[in-house]
Amino acid sequence: MGQIVGAAIVSHHPGLMQCEEFRRAMGAGEDSDLIAGYARLRQRIEAAEPDVVVIFDSHWLTTGYHLVDAGSEYEGSYISDEMPWYLHGVPYRYYGHPDLARAIEDVSRERGGYNRAIAHPELGRHYATINLVKHLRLESRSRPVVTVSSCQNCDWPHFLASGEAIGEAIRRSDLRVVLLASGALSHKFNGIDWKPRHPRIFHESNVSSPENVASDKHAIELMVQGRHDVILERWDDEYRRLPWEAFGAHYLQMLGAMGGADCRAAGEPLSSYENARGTGNIHVWFDLSSH
Template structure:
């Protein structure tokens, strides 16, 4: 019935917004902005009606959550970096019907998920920054999914991604894109050193690790990457413990995925963190490689480090 037309791993660095404003940072993130504009163009070309964002700035402590209000509008200031994003206006339509459909599919697969349509909950900037550049014309409805998961298993996040794909393909009358909104390594520069690391990675180890991951993605080494993801999430300081990446790969077919990443915005450093815009072709999958539910026991940070 429906179609998952495009999947991407995207940056949401707040310096993109700062790059619009007069001052020393003006124009310095144009490459990342251009990457978002290009991904938005591809979505329009493919007939996408709704973008689902796995947002690593939406912190949750229990269940998975979907923000699918009918409309999103307001002004946003980041509580994390208010000197980067202050009073940024936003506005775009939501998709309550799709959000509820996605939640039902996840629950049917044993991944406890709640959809919120009658809510005053505003999106986080992992959704707002990309939509500023991809969706300036309000061409797409938007659904935001919590992906800063504090007490969750990566297995469940992979299963959530697969459940959402099947919900779209089997029950939705439309075309959807999934975006994993988060960095690669996410070790911020130590306080007092942020200006020095504005365009750098925190350490050579993290930069080499990220570049090796991008090489694996470009060569389609998905079995190896899925096996290393829990350790990469911990030792690489993965943003949101890389639950967005697990969701994305679950939707693509996990270790059985046979596509190769296309880099739209080359890897770059931002305040110590490693960033990229990359598109992943959606290929036919049967879900056989999706991991089983994780046995209970570990929680929080240790839950991330469990082998899938």
């Protein structure tokens, strides 16, 4: 019987792919703690000994289906069409797990859901996956990666259902799996002419609004307590309204796989809560080894 042995919300913001010298310049002499947080997260992943890592990619926006990448190997040089002036020429080579991707589709079809597997050599990459592959060193054949999209014409219960089918496919397998929800919490960008309130650009006071900071921090507190049910109770009134990146699809799909409102996996923050162009970012690890 397969098992989810760990999960995390992980920031992927592109500023983390710039050189340390530039990051320290942006940080008034300090690097982003999200960089050190990647090292802490690598330790948790290594200790969990997964056979597969599933990444919920909040930048892979699809229509009609949640797509599950069923490719066996990925190689190329990545350039971001969002900010190609500095996120370009990123070489990557990593491996997939077609059997798990197809099993997810099978379970979803049984349940009348919307997860579909796709394998095409020309399918584009997104930095919400590539940045994690690079920073978390997921480039070994022994640590394959399966990426899942965010279907943009779904409502939030559909994201939970997508995750539920993924969790069931994992249970029916013989695999140990780590889930990574790649994305921010509140996702309101500062305007292009915005002036920093704090000289350290990463500082939380540079997040788009005090309301978003307070909401993000309360959600993090609830994660630490394992009270995902309370987050779901407040979803329509707060987190969907603010909203989170990809309307929270990455978190909701991960949570659905972990049991939805019944999940009590307590979160462990592995980084400071930081700003990225107004968005709220953090790494939070959930240990599921005993669940």
